[in-house]
Amino acid sequence: MRVAVVEDDDGVGDALVDALRARAHTPERMRRGDELLLHHRGFDAVLLDLGLPDTDGLVILRQLRAVSDIPVIILTARDDERSVVRGLRTGADDYLVKPPRLNELVARLEVVTRRRRPADEQPPDVVVAGDVRVELTARTATVAGETVPLTSKEFELLAALAARPGEAISRQQLMDEIWGDAYVAISRTLDVHMNGLRSKLNRPGLISTIRGFGYRWGT
Numbered sequence: 001m002r003v004a005v006v007e008d009d010d011g012v013g014d015a016l017v018d019a020l021r022a023r024a025h026t027p028e029r030m031r032r033g034d035e036l037l038l039h040h041r042g043f044d045a046v047l048l049d050l051g052l053p054d055t056d057g058l059v060i061l062r063q064l065r066a067v068s069d070i071p072v073i074i075l076t077a078r079d080d081e082r083s084v085v086r087g088l089r090t091g092a093d094d095y096l097v098k099p100p101r102l103n104e105l106v107a108r109l110e111v112v113t114r115r116r117r118p119a120d121e122q123p124p125d126v127v128v129a130g131d132v133r134v135e136l137t138a139r140t141a142t143v144a145g146e147t148v149p150l151t152s153k154e155f156e157l158l159a160a161l162a163a164r165p166g167e168a169i170s171r172q173q174l175m176d177e178i179w180g181d182a183y184v185a186i187s188r189t190l191d192v193h194m195n196g197l198r199s200k201l202n203r204p205g206l207i208s209t210i211r212g213f214g215y216r217w218g219t
Contacts, residue, residue, distance in 0.1 A: 001044045001110075001113060001167070001168075002026045002027075002028070002042065002045075003020055003026065003027045003045050003047060004027075004028055004030055004040065004045070004046045004047070005020070005027050005029050005030065005047045006030045006031075006032075006033065006047065006052065006057075007029070007030075007031070007049045007075070008049065012049075012098065012099075013031070016047060016105075019102045022212065023106050023168055023213045024168035024213065024216065025109075031052075031053070033052045033057060034054055034055070034060075040064060040068055043070060044113050045071040045072070045109050046070055046071065046073070047073055047075050047109075048060065048061060048073070048074050048092070049074075049075060049076055050074060050078055050083070051078075058086060058087065058090050061074070061091055061092060064091075065090070065091035071093045071109075071113050072091065072092050072093055072112075073092065073094040073096060073108060073109065074087045074094070074096065075096050075100060075105075076095075076096075076097065078097070093112040093115070096108065103170070106170065107170070107173065125137050127162040127163065127217075129162075130203065131143060132203055132206060134158060134159065136159050136162070136163060139155055141158060143201060143202065143203065148201060149200070150197065150200060151196070156178045157193050157194065158197055160174055160178060161207060161215060161216070164217065165217050165218040166218050167216065167217075168214060169214050169215055170213055171190055173214065174214065174215070194207070194215070206218070
């Protein structure tokens with residue numbers, strides 16, 4: 001995910017950039033609102049501070065919304081209700097108060113980008129990577145033409161990754177999607193199913209591990 005980080009404070013901005021890079025995203029730092037207005041095309045999401053040196057962030061957001069529907073999360077020190085309401089009504093997709101919890105921030109970025117994904121960019125029903133073919137609706141997977149006997153949870157794990165090729169997906173997101181809030185999933189549960197899935201596919205490198213974060217489908 002390519003993220004515009006619009007933040008003039010170097011300490012905060014550098015920390016956000018480092019955190020996003022560690023989670024396999026591609027952040028680009030901007031210090032002024034006019035930079036965002038000039039260069040917003042090509043980004044998947046925006047983290048926008050309100051206290052910018054050139055113009056108030058809400059003004060920038062209003063101008064951005066006139067030309068783009070790119071997902072925007074306001075990240076600011078303003079925590080009063082009036083500011084939150086104004087930010088959301090001006091067009092922000094979400095609103096977080098500094099300092100953010102980084103895992104929560106990344107999760108919210110994933111949510112707002114999925115919400116804004118156009119219908120023609122929805123994941124395909126069939127995903128092919130080399131000689132591996134995954135049919136999401138039919139819930140089947142084949143390798144070199146041979147059906148792979150996956151358990152229900154192994155296929156759900158495979159589908160969650162294959163439906164978003166190239167996207168970094170966190171361990172927590174996978175556990176939430178597959179086991180749900182009603183089940184208190186533990187890390188070991190995910191590890192067991194991931195090991196089983198990788199063993200049955202027998203295609204090293206197809207599912208890559210992102211240290212300290214999660215996994216990615218595709219080489």
